[in-house]
Amino acid sequence: MRPYVRTRGLTSPSDDELRLESLVTVAAGRGPAAGELNPDERAVLDVCRPSVALSVSEIAAHLGQPPTLVKILISRLTEHGLLTSATPPPSPEFTLMERVLNGLRALSA
Numbered sequence: 001m002r003p004y005v006r007t008r009g010l011t012s013p014s015d016d017e018l019r020l021e022s023l024v025t026v027a028a029g030r031g032p033a034a035g036e037l038n039p040d041e042r043a044v045l046d047v048c049r050p051s052v053a054l055s056v057s058e059i060a061a062h063l064g065q066p067p068t069l070v071k072i073l074i075s076r077l078t079e080h081g082l083l084t085s086a087t088p089p090p091s092p093e094f095t096l097m098e099r100v101l102n103g104l105r106a107l108s109a
Contacts, residue, residue, distance in 0.1 A: 017087050018056065021055050021057070022085045024053065024084070025050060025052070026048045027081055037077075044070065044074060059074070
């Protein structure tokens with residue numbers, strides 16, 4: 001089945017901030033009734049847990065679905081208040097990490 005059929009015609013997530021490394025958890029609030037969710041959305045909710053954050057890529061791997069499809073599903077579930085997502089801060093630049101490593105080496109010498 002084509003991904004756009006599984007997402008009810010959506011071809012991209014509504015949340016532009018949602019990345020593969022974004023952490024997703026089940027929200028405490030209520031959303032649409034279970035009957036209003038399609039099987040793929042229910043599958044995403046089944047994988048997610050309130051106390052354990054999973055990345056978008058981990059959820060996609062658990063479901064065996066393309067990450068883009070999972071991002072669209074997560075975005076929709078977030079809009080309905082069933083999931084929350086947080087994007088980790090960007091990684092430090094390589095040169096900064098290299099300077100820290102050189103400083104640590106200098107301390108041990």
